[in-house]
Amino acid sequence: xxxxxxxxxxxxxxxxxxxxxxxxxxxxxxxxxxxxxxxxxxxxxxxxxxxxxxxxxxxxxxxxxxxxxxxxxxxxxxxxxxxxxxxxxxxxxxxxxxxxxxxxxxxxxxxxxxxxxxxxxxxxxxxxxxxxxxxxxxxxxxxxxxxxxxxxxxxxxxxxxxxxxxxxxxxxxxxxxxxxxxxxxxxxxxxxxxxxxxxxxxxxxxxxxxxxxxxxxxxxxxxxxxxxxxxxxxxxxxxxxxxxxxxxxxxxxxxxxxxxxxxxxxxxxxxxx
Amino acid sequence: xxxxxxxxxxxxxxxxxxxxxxxxxxxxxxxxxxxxxxxxxxxxxxxxxxxxxxxxxxxxxxxxxxxxxxxxxxxxxxxxxxxxxxxxxxxxxxxxxxxxxxxxxxxxxxxxxxxxxxxxxxxxxxxxxxxxxxxxxxxxxxxxxxxxxxxxxxxxxxxxxxxxxxxxxxxxxxxxxxxxxxxxxxxxxxxxxxxxxxxxxxxxxxxxxxxxxxxxxxxxxxxxxxxxxxxxxxxxxxxxxxxxxxxxxxxxxxxxxxxxxxxxxxxxxxxxxxxxxxxxxxxxxxxxxxxxxxxxxxxxxxxxxxxxxxx
Numbered sequence: 001x002x003x004x005x006x007x008x009x010x011x012x013x014x015x016x017x018x019x020x021x022x023x024x025x026x027x028x029x030x031x032x033x034x035x036x037x038x039x040x041x042x043x044x045x046x047x048x049x050x051x052x053x054x055x056x057x058x059x060x061x062x063x064x065x066x067x068x069x070x071x072x073x074x075x076x077x078x079x080x081x082x083x084x085x086x087x088x089x090x091x092x093x094x095x096x097x098x099x100x101x102x103x104x105x106x107x108x109x110x111x112x113x114x115x116x117x118x119x120x121x122x123x124x125x126x127x128x129x130x131x132x133x134x135x136x137x138x139x140x141x142x143x144x145x146x147x148x149x150x151x152x153x154x155x156x157x158x159x160x161x162x163x164x165x166x167x168x169x170x171x172x173x174x175x176x177x178x179x180x181x182x183x184x185x186x187x188x189x190x191x192x193x194x195x196x197x198x199x200x201x202x203x204x205x206x207x208x209x210x211x212x213x214x215x216x217x218x219x220x221x222x223x224x225x226x227x228x229x230x231x232x233x234x235x236x237x238x239x240x241x242x243x244x245x246x247x248x249x250x251x252x253x254x255x256x257x258x259x260x261x262x263x264x265x266x267x268x269x270x271x272x273x
Numbered sequence: 274x275x276x277x278x279x280x281x282x283x284x285x286x287x288x289x290x291x292x293x294x295x296x297x298x299x300x301x302x303x304x305x306x307x308x309x310x311x312x313x314x315x316x317x318x319x320x321x322x323x324x325x326x327x328x329x330x331x332x333x334x335x336x337x338x339x340x341x342x343x344x345x346x347x348x349x350x351x352x353x354x355x356x357x358x359x360x361x362x363x364x365x366x367x368x369x370x371x372x373x374x375x376x377x378x379x380x381x382x383x384x385x386x387x388x389x390x391x392x393x394x395x396x397x398x399x400x401x402x403x404x405x406x407x408x409x410x411x412x413x414x415x416x417x418x419x420x421x422x423x424x425x426x427x428x429x430x431x432x433x434x435x436x437x438x439x440x441x442x443x444x445x446x447x448x449x450x451x452x453x454x455x456x457x458x459x460x461x462x463x464x465x466x467x468x469x470x471x472x473x474x475x476x477x478x479x480x481x482x483x484x485x486x487x488x489x490x491x492x493x494x495x496x497x498x499x500x501x502x503x504x505x506x507x508x509x510x511x512x513x514x515x516x517x518x519x520x521x522x523x524x525x526x527x528x529x530x531x532x533x534x535x536x537x538x539x540x541x542x543x544x545x546x547x548x549x550x551x552x553x554x555x556x557x558x559x560x561x562x563x564x565x566x567x568x569x570x571x572x573x574x575x576x577x578x579x580x581x582x583x584x
Contacts, residue, residue, distance in 0.1 A: 002379075002382075003380065006379045007380075010365065013365075013368075098363055099363075100359055100360075100362045101362075101364075103331050104424075106330055107329040107331060108380040108381055108382075109349050109351070109380075109382050110380055272286070272333060273331050
């Protein structure tokens with residue numbers, strides 16, 4: 001446990017040393033500042049009272065604005081946050097596997113499983129922190145401005161971080177197999193931006209193509225590949241306080257993460273460096 | 274007691290095509306005595322680094338077994354008592370020297386309530402204490418090597434593996450590193466050294482092994498290995514006439530003749546008595562007879578050349 005903690009801590013430091021995470025932090029801060037300016041310059045309470053003298057209608061108006069804002073923030077945050085996170089985390093494993101670096105690490109009294117888990121938790125922690133910084137900041141701003149302290153938006157921190165963890169497990173596996181950060185990044189982006197959204201529409205595609213083999217192939221891929229498109233929808237729903245309709249995407253993505261990590265550890269355990 | 278024991282170790286690097294498989298080590302056996310400095314020598318690709326990597330769990334053996342400090346190499350906990358400086362090592366370049374030492378001491382499971390004092394001591398030992406605040410990405414090759422040595426010793430290990438420790442270090446720095454290694458040995462620690470600089474190895478090692486193409490060619494005491502049984506240096510009293518010496522030793526091969534010193538090359542060391550008899554018969558007074566030493570480098574080159582011819 002101590003070794004995992006040390007490795008996580010130094011993966012976190014490695015991430016901090018990279019400009020991309022500072023950029024992520026700077027972008028988050030910039031977004032927060034934009035909202036501060038917006039909220040200071042536009043008086044929503046005044047607008048609401050002008051529209052209706054009825055207090056309830058004003059309240060409805062405010063909560064509607066808050067809901068729209070949540071969707072406007074959370075959906076791009078999911079895509080943008082994960083895009084930046086994947087980009088910055090894709091080189092953790094290939095960097096570690098460089099000659100002269102991996103030799104030193106493996107010569108220490110640390111198991112190979114601990115090394116993988118240390119890298120995993122370290123990368124996860126930095127993304128969690130960055131996402132939490134932005135989401136908590138927005139929650140505070142909305143709360144102060146509209147006096148709406150709905151904590152459901154905070155669940156986005158969990159969903160975005162979870163989605164990152166699932167994709168990060170794949171980055172780790174590809175990194176171990178190929179030592180290529182570009183390949184790890186590309187494959188993850190393909191799943192995130194293309195495969196998962198396409199597979200979500202597999203029923204419609206099957207009707208269009210009308211081929212049993214394609215249907216089975218799409219179904220097979222759907223159940224194997226992490227369901228990031230559905231996780232994005234779940235994220236929006238929970239941020240709006242609508243709860244979770246279906247747990248299958250979460251469970252199957254979680255299983256994907258566990259299996260991918262287990263496979264990474266198994267392969268790493270057998271490799272010569 | 275042995276710090277390292279290697280039994281019939283074989284390592285074959287598989288290829289997708291069997292004919293491209295490379296045998297890096299073949300039935301390799303080795304014992305390294307505790308408290309000594311052991312040098313592993315061999316040309317590039319001899320299997321030296323592979324052996325260290327197997328011993329440290331970085332690479333897995335195809336066949337055979339090995340133990341370090343009495344524990345099987347598969348037990349990674351034994352590495353708590355080991356230090357390692359790999360060739361062309363890479364440390365996290367966003368750290369400073371003390372931070373690198375903190376990181377690796379933590380990973381080594383080294384527990385010392387006075388770790389900062391230990392770090393300061395190690396940095397002072399390798400003369401890097403004045404660069405404590407500098408990020409290591411600004412370090413020169415020599416500075417990295419010094420820090421690497423400190424890293425290998427930070428956890429107060431019983432056994433230290435050093436792969437080309439003086440690579441990129443200036444001559445004064447090399448001397449300092451040699452002195453450190455001798456000092457560490459005097460503390461009862463074992464040092465396993467991989468180096469191409471044979472003159473350096475000769476200066477500090479107790480025993481050496483010579484390896485080529487994964488096969489052990491020779492192992493032994495440095496003095497034993499470098500002694501040349503066939504070449505003798507004979508010092509004659511006074512200022513003898515060179516022609517007279519040549520005449521007295523006409524049945525023998527004179528390698529070199531310098532005033533009163535004659536170098537004689539013999540087929541066997543047993544013949545030295547006949548040389549002395551011959552000189553004495555011609556009324557030469559002998560001041561000394563010395564068995565000449567080769568340098569480790571001479572011996573290494575001739576041994577490698579011999580095996581290359583055989584293969």
